[in-house]
Amino acid sequence: SQQGEEDPQALSIQEGENATMNCSYKTSINNLQWYRQNSGRGLVHLILIRSNEREKHSGRLRVTLDTSKKSSSLLITASRAADTASYFCATDAKGSGGSNYKLTFGKGTLLTVNP
Amino acid sequence: GAVVSQHPSRVICKSGTSVKIECRSLDFQATTMFWYRQFPKKSLMLMATSNEGSKATYEQGVEKDKFLINHASLTLSTLTVTSAHPEDSSFYICSAQPGLGWYEQYFGPGTRLTVT
Numbered sequence: 001s002q003q004g005e006e007d008p009q010a011l012s013i014q015e016g017e018n019a020t021m022n023c024s025y026k027t028s029i030n031n032l033q034w035y036r037q038n039s040g041r042g043l044v045h046l047i048l049i050r051s052n053e054r055e056k057h058s059g060r061l062r063v064t065l066d067t068s069k070k071s072s073s074l075l076i077t078a079s080r081a082a083d084t085a086s087y088f089c090a091t092d093a094k095g096s097g098g099s100n101y102k103l104t105f106g107k108g109t110l111l112t113v114n115p
Numbered sequence: 116g117a118v119v120s121q122h123p124s125r126v127i128c129k130s131g132t133s134v135k136i137e138c139r140s141l142d143f144q145a146t147t148m149f150w151y152r153q154f155p156k157k158s159l160m161l162m163a164t165s166n167e168g169s170k171a172t173y174e175q176g177v178e179k180d181k182f183l184i185n186h187a188s189l190t191l192s193t194l195t196v197t198s199a200h201p202e203d204s205s206f207y208i209c210s211a212q213p214g215l216g217w218y219e220q221y222f223g224p225g226t227r228l229t230v231t
Contacts, residue, residue: 031218042119042208042222043159088158092218101212102149103220105159 005106006089012112019076021109023089024069030092032065033103034074037086046074046087081115118142119211121223128199128230135195136226138209144189145211149220150182153206165192199230 006023013019023032031050035043049056049065049072056063062075076083090103118141128134138148147166151159163179165171165186173179181203183195192211196203206227210220 033219035222040206040225040227042121042224043210045219045221048218101147101218102161102164104161107158110156 006087006109008109009107010110010112012114013079015079015081015113015115017079017113019079019083019111019113021074021087021111023072023074023106025072025089025091025106026070027091029067032063032072033090034061034063034072035088035090035105037088037108039085043088076111079111079113081113083113084111086110117213117221119145119209119221119223121209121226123226124224125227126229128228130200130230131198133195133197134199134228135193136207136209136228138192138194138211138223140190140211140213140221143211143213143221145192146189146214147212148186148192149210149212150184150192150194151208151210153208153225155206159208162194196228199228201230204228204230 029051031048033048034046036046037043047058047063049063060077065072086108088105088108090105120139122137149164150162152162153159161174162177163171163173163184165184167186167189171184181197186192206225208225210222212220
């Protein structure tokens with residue numbers, strides 16, 4: 001089955017609340033990345049966490065990685081209506097690199113933040 | 116920095132015609148560019164990886180004769196959908212990687228193709 005499966009598929013919260021999205025994957029990885037996509041637009045890179053890291057912060061974003069469980073979570077704190085978007089995790093394959101480097105995207109979580 | 120553009124943003128074409136989509140890295144040189152296809156409310160499906168000056172590497176199940184990719188320079192890759200059919204209607208997104216050792220990909224805004 002597909003590398004990088006997010007859950008939940010959809011999440012609806014009120015402005016100010018925290019949003020947590022999870023991602024699971026199946027093979028060993030070099031890095032795991034989170035991207036955001038507004039409806040009908042391209043993806044925006046949010047954060048990258050390396051396989052030897054357990055937690056990373058960027059502004060209101062907090063990402064955790066548990067390689068033993070092959071899972072990651074993205075936490076958005078104090079959500080805003082502007083955070084409404086789809087969020088995807090993306091994994092690479094351990095050992096890939098150079099011109100063979102490529103990402104496998106999960107199915108995404110659609111986050112709706114209600115004002 | 117790291118801006119990627121795509122042109123056109125939307126295109127409608129008739130069945131049987133060909134459509135070319137351009138992907139440009141505006142402020143950096145991209146040794147590798149990627150082409151994805153995305154169906155409504157679905158994830159991105161990697162179609163092919165293109166490296167400047169060499170043939171693209173296509174993913175399994177993607178017809179290379181139907182989806183022609185040319186990466187003629189370090190800032191431009193093109194995807195041509197040949198003899199388009201309605202089932203080719205989709206959202207096509209490109210991304211670019213600045214160079215070896217970079218893991219992040221920078222995405223274009225996407226092209227909505229509708230084949231009538």
